[in-house]
Each structure stands twice: as C-alpha cells, then as structure tokens.
Amino acid sequence: MDGQKFHKKMATGYFKSIYPVIANNIIKKSRKSQGLCVDVGGGTAVLGVEIARISQFNIINVDKDARSIQLAEEYIKSQEMEKRIIPLNCSAEDLQLASESADLVVSRGSVFFWEDKVKGMREIYRVLKPGGFAYVGGGMGNYKLSQQILTGLATDKTWIEETNWRYRQNLPIHLKLMMRETNIPNWSIESSQEGTWILINKK
Secondary structure: OOHHHHHHHHHOOHHHHHHHHHHHHHHHHHOOOEEEEEEEOOOOOHHHHHHHHOOEEEEEEEEOOHHHHHHHHHHHHHOOOOOOEEEEEOOHHHOOOOOOOEEEEEEEOOHHHOOOHHHHHHHHHHHEEEEEEEEEEEOOOOHHHHHHHHHHOOOOHHHHHHHHHHHHHOOHHHHHHHHHHHOOOOEEEEEEOOEEEEEEEOO
16 A cells, blocks of 8 residues: 555544544553654654644654655645654654654554564663663554444455454463563553553653
8 A cells, every 4th residue: 555545544534533542542551741752653743743732742754655755744744743742754764863862652553564574672672761661552542442443444355364464463471472572671461342452661
C-alpha cells in the first residue's frame, strides 16, 4: 500500500477512531504528559497528533519512508501542530537522535515490519532518558473498536490474510524471545483487549 492510500485508511477510514484511544492508553500507562516523545515508525503522524492533543509533549515523528514523511508534514500542518511535531526520516534501527533524549517512545504497528527488531528495540532503549518509558506494539485500542474494524474490513481478504499472517509471526512468545535477546532490563509484555504491547521502564 502506498503512503497516500495508507494515510487515507489511517486518518479518515476505519482506523481513524483507534488513535485517540491508543493515545489515551499511552498517557495512562506511561504516567507522562510532557517532555519529548518519539513515535518510531509513525508514518503520517496520525498517532503523534492525537498524543499532542492530550498532552504537553513535543513529538518527533520518525519514519524511514520519505513519502510518509512528506504526508506527515502535510497532515501536521493541517492540524496546526507544526510547532510541536517534527517529522524525521530515518529507520527504527538507526534513530538519528541523541542518547537519553526522550521521555517517551511509542510505536504502533511498526515493530512487526522492522528488518531487525532487536536492533530497533536497542535503539529505543538508547534514546530513552533514565526514568523514560516505551510503549511499542500493536492493537486497535480496545475490544469494541477491534470488532468494529474487523466487521468493516471483513470483505478485504488481502488485509485479513496479511493481518493474520503478521500476527502469527509476532505472537507474545515471539516478542518475549526477541526482548530477551536485546538484554534490555525492566521490560514486560501486555497482551489484552488493548492489543499486544512491549513496555519498558528505563531506570
């Protein structure tokens, strides 16, 4: 799916309603509401905008796809968030950010596509400040939204097949094994109606 179609699906399609819920989940779980937030694999900044709406965070929206970054710039401007959200074109495995610079790192739906998950998670840990929090994984926000989206996209066989295949490759046990390989301390994995998320508390 090209960047334009992806953005339309995320920002105006069936998925639009999940991002305010996920943003709220992130703020509640992290207990953070200000400083620097980095959204890794943030695409067109849909989640970043929703986090900005309910917090005082300044946000860096990271994505390795140049077209997505261009669309992010347009979307950020349309939401009048230029002073608070900055797009950055780089990959999860090579975050072009200073060590210990971020108070919060988030990523929704991106980790499943990283070429090197271990390296990506190590990069997230590197840029987190001591006391920082990471919320990385995927989900639809809650059970009700998940069912609404599955019903709405029931005829999209390609999306259903790709989603099911991606989920089987990234079961909680697979993510646990990956995280053990990172040697990162103080992490946990939560799998619930909110989705499957890797949580990191950096001491």
